[in-house]
Amino acid sequence: MPLLKVIAAAVLLTASPGILAAQDSTEELEALYWARQKEAMSRYTPADVEFMVGMISHHAQALIMSRLAPENGASRAVEVLAARIINAQNDEISIMQTWLSDRGEAVPLVHIEGLNLMIHMKDGQASEHQGHQHGGHGAHHMPGMLTQAQLEELAAARGAAFDRLFLQYMIQHHKGAVTMVEDLFAQDGAAQDEAAYKLASSIHVDQITEIARMQQMLSDMDL
Amino acid sequence: MRTTVCLALLFAFCAVPTTAQSLDDPRVGLxxxxxxxxxxxxxxxxxxxxxxxxxxxxxxxxxxxxxxxxxxxxxxxxxxxxxxxxxxxxxxxxxxxxxxxxxxxxxxxxxxxxxxxxxxxxxxxxxxxxxxxxxxxxxxxxxxxxxxxxxxxxxxxxxxxxxxxxxxxxxxxxxxxxxxxxxxxxxxxxxxxxxxxxxxxxxxxxxxxxxxxxxxxxxxxxxxxxxxxxxxxxxxxxxxxAAPSHGMSPADIREVEAARAAGAFIIVHQGQSIVLPDQYVGHFMGQWMAQEGREGDPTAADSADFREALTDMQTMMAGPDADGGDEEDDGPAPxxxxxxxxxxxxxxxxxxxxxxxxxxxxxxxxxxxxxxxxxxxxxxxxxxxxxxxxxxxxxxxxxxxxxxxxxxxxxxxxxxxxxxxxxxxxxxxxxxxxxxxxxxxxxxxxxxxxxxxxxxxxxxxxxxxxxxxxxxxxxxxxxxxxxxxxxxxxxxxxxxxxxxxxxxxxxxxxxxxxxxxxxxxxxxxxxxxxxxxxxxxxxxxxxxxxxxxxxxxxAQGQPMYRWPSTFYLAHAYLDQLERGGSLTATAVVEARAALYQANASEGNDRLQMLNHVATLADTSQDTDKAALLKETLNALAQ
Incomplete structure (x- = not known):
């Protein structure tokens, strides 16, 4: 990525070491702070963008699944888990949208109606996958995504059956997200941007942790 | 999937998530x-x-x-x-x-x-x-x-x-x-x-x-x-x-006891008491009645016996499922x-x-x-x-x-x-x-x-x-x-x-x-x-x-703090006895004055003053704190 090299060189130039006293006025340092935030925003690759765009849809499906819990007679355990997933992934969607929009990239806007997920790109491009339309905006490329039939199966389940299916499908879904992070990290130049690295790493560890918790909950169901 | 499943899932929930922050805190709206x-x-x-x-x-x-x-x-x-x-x-x-x-x-x-x-x-x-x-x-x-x-x-x-x-x-x-x-x-x-x-x-x-x-x-x-x-x-x-769980907080325990008093069915699972939600009571009770060979709608006696049987029931239910209803491989061990x-x-x-x-x-x-x-x-x-x-x-x-x-x-x-x-x-x-x-x-x-x-x-x-x-x-x-x-x-x-x-x-x-x-x-x-x-x-x-x-x-290498015996230390313990309310106000005032005098004197005078503080400390019900104070006084007397 030649782009990266140019930007790294620019950062190197402005980040001259060896200044021992903060003689600069606060205003100058503040200007430098915001300039550097802006600079940092150009240090990314198409793989980072693809990851953010994909993960927004991926997270959105987790919201659809989790929102079923209260209505479908989930146990308290699964309901709390679902509430936490909603809180966490909602926040992450918003962080990813901000990341994209800060960098002038098209931003996927998420609309959820029942089991249907609609993604509209903020720059006018639109893509939808709803009802029985599988695929759409790369959904079928994303690991761990549920098919519409699986979503409907989950939506039809009640009580303990819902709990079990929710855990199985959410484990599958989380594993997909973990794979997406690992795929991102396996690409040259990807996740060099601090914000992207931090977000992707957090998704990675949080979801691995949650997978372990869900596996434990599942195996407890077999007692 | 068996019907016994929901039981174990319940164990994880102790506290109900709550929000309890203060909106008039000076940190709001900075x-x-x-x-x-x-x-x-x-x-x-x-x-x-x-x-x-x-x-x-x-x-x-x-x-x-x-x-x-x-x-x-x-x-x-x-x-x-x-x-x-x-x-x-x-x-x-x-x-x-x-x-x-x-x-x-x-x-x-x-x-x-x-x-x-x-x-x-x-x-x-x-x-x-x-x-x-x-x-x-x-x-x-x-x-x-x-x-x-x-x-x-x-x-x-x-x-x-x-x-x-x-x-x-x-x-x-x-x-x-x-x-x-x-x-x-x-x-x-x-x-x-x-x-x-x-x-x-x-x-x-x-x-x-x-x-x-x-x-x-x-x-x-x-x-x-x-x-x-x-x-x-x-x-x-x-x-x-295994499923280690951090156990119940005193508040959780109070909640379970309140539920028990109100007639709820309580299960003990992995050492924790769990209130069986109403939606599961009927289900488990039906299962239990079938196993016991009881017929018809549950009577009060059935209900009482069921309550007794609940602890055993867990073992009973584990039996048929023990060799695994779950054939799916969900990946590595959690x-x-x-x-x-x-x-x-x-x-x-x-x-x-x-x-x-x-x-x-x-x-x-x-x-x-x-x-x-x-x-x-x-x-x-x-x-x-x-x-x-x-x-x-x-x-x-x-x-x-x-x-x-x-x-x-x-x-x-x-x-x-x-x-x-x-x-x-x-x-x-x-x-x-x-x-x-x-x-x-x-x-x-x-x-x-x-x-x-x-x-x-x-x-x-x-x-x-x-x-x-x-x-x-x-x-x-x-x-x-x-x-x-x-x-x-x-x-x-x-x-x-x-x-x-x-x-x-x-x-x-x-x-x-x-x-x-x-x-x-x-x-x-x-x-x-x-x-x-x-x-x-x-x-x-x-x-x-x-x-x-x-x-x-x-940060990740924690040192053990040790306090040299100083008058500050003695005063700190005395302040804590005062805050705890286990010394009378008069005793606090007297002890404090004696500590100041001890600090300003030497020899026998100092010893006498320190002894006086120790005597006053003995009137506290907080014997642990009083012991800390007396330990410090002893060291100051050396």
């Missing part, structure tokens, strides 16, 4: 700004805020370590070394440009250790990053510097690790003066074997050398740090597949593959490991072979981040860095049990017993990343005080002397970095060091505070805490 945000402060005074130097501004400030009169501040661009002997005007004595995240730092004697985890860290400290996924230039692991001359660190060695080093902990074995040990915590994915031979992220049963499910222990010869190398990879998570932080407390031979979904208690008396004593999990905890013991090792607190520190998890509607501290007693049998949660009580905005983060004990004698970072929630001092009712006794907070959008900032870590409260502010630099006397903390208690003098401090 104006935004990078270097000019509005501030709120309570029972602290701020001595200085020092902006980062030019090469480091706009780049994340991370953790702190201390040596002599210096504070060493990690930054994603390298390391900053501050002389804080005049805390009102810290002087930067060295800025060492050597990028890597997170640049968490530790010191031991003449050595400085720095963590590198991100992909951009270079062996040669270059700022250009590393683009290629596999590269011989990349550093992920531990950098070692010789700081014999602290103003001129010399980069002497690296130890590369498979997952890099997110953080690390330094362990000095009291039995071994030749070496120091570094426990590496790395939570990032495993790097390719092409970059670092031997690295594998296969499950341990597929590859015994897997970098998962283990920590790494580096041995560093103090005489020749270039020989530093990994000496063991203890699998402290082995067999961690359990953490790494720790985020390990806090070592060598003087009591224990470590607290915050490891993904678990809090672990480790025996570290053999530094190369730590092993697990106990583990706890908590359905309210998302990601176990770090641990801190109280000074006498009878309690441990764990923090939950829910959302990884980049999310605004202190909003008014975020539950108070999520992204909080969980407080445990360490029982005599080596297990941890959950008591309560504590979370920053002031709600923050959506523009402020906020969750429980790093802190340290403040050495106020006779009490457990913890000063802690909450990112843009600011810093907060928690009193957890009464572990069932932790409360805040001081704070400092700024408005968000930006009013428009979330911009990473806030206190990364804050530690007590020789009378100062030093905070590493992600965006704003270095803040230094001092405790101020208040109804919650007297001047004597602060003066007594300042008699503790450390020659160095690493």
């Amino acid at each position: 104006g935004a700004g990078l270097f000019d945000a509005e501030e709120a402060i309570w029972n602290l005074s701020k001595l200085s805020t020092t902006l980062p130097p030019e090469a480091f501004v706009g780049v994340t400030n991370s953790d702190l370590a201390f040596k002599d009169k210096y504070a060493i501040q990690g930054n994603y661009n390298g390391v900053l070394i501050w002389d804080i002997s005049d805390p009102a005007t810290p002087v930067l004595v060295k800025d060492y440009l050597c990028p890597a995240s997170q640049s968490d730092v530790s010191v031991y004697e003449h050595l400085l250790f720095v963590s590198g985890e991100g992909f951009g860290g270079r062996l040669d400290c270059g700022t250009e990053g590393v683009e290629e996924q596999v590269s011989a230039d990349r550093l992920r692991g531990i950098r070692i510097f010789d700081i014999s001359d602290i103003t001129s660190p010399e980069y002497v060695a690296n130890v590369q690790t498979c997952r890099g080093s997110h953080t690390h902990s330094l362990l000095k074995d009291p039995e071994d003066d030749e070496n120091v040990y570094v426990y590496v915590s790395g939570s990032a994915p495993v790097r390719p074997a092409e970059e670092l031979p031997g690295c594998s992220d296969l499950a341990p049963d597929e590859d015994p050398e897997s970098a998962l499910f283990r920590i790494e222990v580096i041995k560093v010869p103090l005489g020749d740090p270039t020989q530093a190398a990994i000496v063991s990879s203890p699998r402290i998570f082995e067999d961690l597949v 359990g953490p593959t790494q720790c985020h932080d390990i806090t070592l407390y060598p003087e009591i031979g224990l470590a607290g490991g915050a490891c993904e979904g678990y809090g672990l208690l480790l025996d570290i008396r053999d530094p190369i072979n730590p092993y697990r004593l106990d583990a706890v999990a908590d359905s309210n905890f998302s990601y176990w981040h770090s641990a801190t013991f109280n000074n006498d090792g009878s309690k441990i607190l764990f923090t939950d860095e829910w959302g990884g520190g980049g999310g605004p998890k202190c909003r008014a509607d975020d539950p108070m049990e999520w992204g909080a501290n969980a407080l445990f007693n360490l029982e005599e049998d080596g297990t941890m017993a959950f008591r309560s949660y504590f979370k920053l009580p002031a709600p923050q905005t959506s523009q402020e990343n906020c969750v429980a983060h790093n802190g340290s004990l403040i050495p106020v004698p006779g009490r457990d005080l913890f000063v802690q970072s909450w990112y843009q929630g600011g810093i907060s001092v928690m009193d957890w002397t009464d572990i069932d009712a932790p409360k805040e006794i001081a704070y400092h907070d700024r408005g968000p970095v930006s009013a428009e959008q979330m911009q990473m900032g806030g206190s990364w870590s804050v530690y007590w060091y020789n009378g100062l409260i030093v905070s590493s502010e992600i965006a704003r630099g270095l803040d230094i505070f001092r405790l101020e006397p208040s109804a919650h903390l007297t001047a004597n208690e602060i003066l007594a805490s300042n008699t503790v003098v450390l020659d160095h401090l690493n």
Whole structure:
């Protein structure tokens, strides 16, 4: 990525070491702070963008699944888990949208109606996958995504059956997200941007942790 | 799927998530700004805020370590070394440009250790990053510097690790003066074997050398740090597949008892009492009736017998399912593959490991072979981040860095049990017993990343005080002397970095060091505070805490605080007896006057006065505290 090299060189130039006293006025340092935030925003690759765009849809499906819990007679355990997933992934969607929009990239806007997920790109491009339309905006490329039939199966389940299916499908879904992070990290130049690295790493560890918790909950169901 | 399933699931729910923050807190509504945000402060005074130097501004400030009169501040661009002997005007004595995240730092004697985890860290400290996924230039692991001359660190060695080093902990074995040990915590994915031979992220049963499910222990010869190398990879998570649970809080127990009194069906599962939800009662009862051969609608007698049978029922139901209704392979056995932080407390031979979904208690008396004593999990905890013991090792607190520190998890509607501290007693049998949660009580905005983060004990004698970072929630001092009712006794907070959008900032870590409260502010630099006397903390208690003098401090290497016997100490204990209400007001006044007189006199006069105070202390019902005071008086009499 030649782009990266140019930007790294620019950062190197402005980040001259060896200044021992903060003689600069606060205003100058503040200007430098915001300039550097802006600079940092150009240090990314198409793989980072693809990851953010994909993960927004991926997270959105987790919201659809989790929102079923209260209505479908989930146990308290699964309901709390679902509430936490909603809180966490909602926040992450918003962080990813901000990341994209800060960098002038098209931003996927998420609309959820029942089991249907609609993604509209903020720059006018639109893509939808709803009802029985599988695929759409790369959904079928994303690991761990549920098919519409699986979503409907989950939506039809009640009580303990819902709990079990929710855990199985959410484990599958989380594993997909973990794979997406690992795929991102396996690409040259990807996740060099601090914000992207931090977000992707957090998704990675949080979801691995949650997978372990869900596996434990599942195996407890077999007692 | 069998019908017995819901039973076990219920065990995980103790506390119902609640929100209990105060909207009239002065920290609500502070104006935004990078270097000019509005501030709120309570029972602290701020001595200085020092902006980062030019090469480091706009780049994340991370953790702190201390040596002599210096504070060493990690930054994603390298390391900053501050002389804080005049805390009102810290002087930067060295800025060492050597990028890597997170640049968490530790010191031991003449050595400085720095963590590198991100992909951009270079062996040669270059700022250009590393683009290629596999590269011989990349550093992920531990950098070692010789700081014999602290103003001129010399980069002497690296130890590369498979997952890099997110953080690390330094362990000095009291039995071994030749070496120091570094426990590496790395939570990032495993790097390719092409970059670092031997690295594998296969499950341990597929590859015994897997970098998962283990920590790494580096041995560093103090005489020749270039020989530093990994000496063991203890699998402290082995067999961690049972469902440890942190047990019920007293509030949960009250809830269950209330439900029992109201006629609810209670099941005991894995040592915990669970209220059987109504929707399951009918189901289980029907099943039980069928097995018992009872017919028709349940009678009152059936119901009473069912209640009796509930405990056995669990065993009964486990039977038919025991050989597994679940044929599906859901992947590797559950359990953490790494720790985020390990806090070592060598003087009591224990470590607290915050490891993904678990809090672990480790025996570290053999530094190369730590092993697990106990583990706890908590359905309210998302990601176990770090641990801190109280000074006498009878309690441990764990923090939950829910959302990884980049999310605004202190909003008014975020539950108070999520992204909080969980407080445990360490029982005599080596297990941890959950008591309560504590979370920053002031709600923050959506523009402020906020969750429980790093802190340290403040050495106020006779009490457990913890000063802690909450990112843009600011810093907060928690009193957890009464572990069932932790409360805040001081704070400092700024408005968000930006009013428009979330911009990473806030206190990364804050530690007590020789009378100062030093905070590493992600965006704003270095803040230094001092405790101020208040109804919650007297001047004597602060003066007594300042008699503790450390020659160095690493956040994850907890020192045991010891107080020299001083009149400050005696006054501090006396103040605590007064606060506790176990001495009469007259006795307090008399004892205080006698202490002042003793301090001003010598020989027999002094002895008499000290004896008088001891006699007054004996009238207190708080015999433990009175004993501490008398111990101090005895030492003063020598």
